[in-house]
Amino acid sequence: MxxxxxxxxxxxxxxxxxPLLTGAAEKLPPPDAHSLWSYMTQTHPYxxxxxxPGHEGIYPGKSPHGKYLKLYVNDIxxxxxxxxxxxxxxxxxxxxxxxxxxxxxxxxxxxxRVKGYNPSAGDWFWVKYKPNGKAMASGxxxxxIKCHSVRKNHDWLFSVPK
Numbered sequence: 001m002x003x004x005x006x007x008x009x010x011x012x013x014x015x016x017x018x019p020l021l022t023g024a025a026e027k028l029p030p031p032d033a034h035s036l037w038s039y040m041t042q043t044h045p046y047x048x049x050x051x052x053p054g055h056e057g058i059y060p061g062k063s064p065h066g067k068y069l070k071l072y073v074n075d076i077x078x079x080x081x082x083x084x085x086x087x088x089x090x091x092x093x094x095x096x097x098x099x100x101x102x103x104x105x106x107x108x109x110x111x112x113r114v115k116g117y118n119p120s121a122g123d124w125f126w127v128k129y130k131p132n133g134k135a136m137a138s139g140x141x142x143x144x145i146k147c148h149s150v151r152k153n154h155d156w157l158f159s160v161p162k
Contacts, residue, residue, distance in 0.1 A: 028090050031114045031125035033135035036092075040110065041133065046072045046094045052159050053081050058102055064147070066097030066106050071159060086155050089115040089123070093157075105131045111144075111156075121145045122156040 029035035029043075040046040051057065052071040061069035073081060077091035087093075090113065097107040112125040118140050126144040128137045137143070148156040 029112075031112060031117050031139070033127050033129070033138035036110060036112055036125070036127060037129060037133045037135070040092065040094060044074070046074070046092070046110075049074055049094070050078050052093065053078070055159060058098065061097065064143070065095060065109060067100040068098040068102045070096040070098070072096075087113050087157070089113055093159075107131070107136070109144075121149070122152070124148070124156055 029039040049072045052073050055069075055071045058068050058070050061067060072094040074090075074092040077087055077093055080087050080091060092110055092112045094108060094110040096105055097109060098104060099106050108129040108131065110127050110129075112127075113123050114125050115123055117123045117125050121140060124144075125139065126137070126141040127135055127139075128141070128144075129135055148158070151158055154160070
């Protein structure tokens with residue numbers, strides 16, 4: 001009787017660990033500025049994420065984001081970018097916007113894909129944060145949508161993986 005019990009316990013343990021081992025246990029935040037900030041600065045600090053492929057470190061930017069940029073992606077976005085596939089639900093792309101001195105952080109502007117959030121704008125949730133985390137704009141930000149709409153056929157993205 002001991003062997004079936006041991007087998008059942010081993011299977012139960014494996015089932016409990018499987019989400020942790022596969023990454024499926026990661027709970028993504030809802031599409032709101034406060035939750036996203038908390039997620040990307042405390043739960044899973046974005047500065048520990050990978051850079052967007054081909055954009056490692058700081059690089060020249062353009063308006064409206066800043067003279068210099070850093071572009072981070074979570075694992076979901078990185079996998080899609082490396083495979084040259086559309087960004088899936090849960091993809092988060094974080095852009096740090098720097099001034100002309102390359103040191104002054106002016107803003108942090110993430111894009112977060114949330115299935116069903118805003119289908120007419122690629123299901124992207126947009127935020128512009130001050131460096132201290134205060135949201136200056138969030139949600140269905142018309143200036144973001146208008147600018148990025150010229151890239152609708154490219155997943156609303158200007159940066160293309162290299």
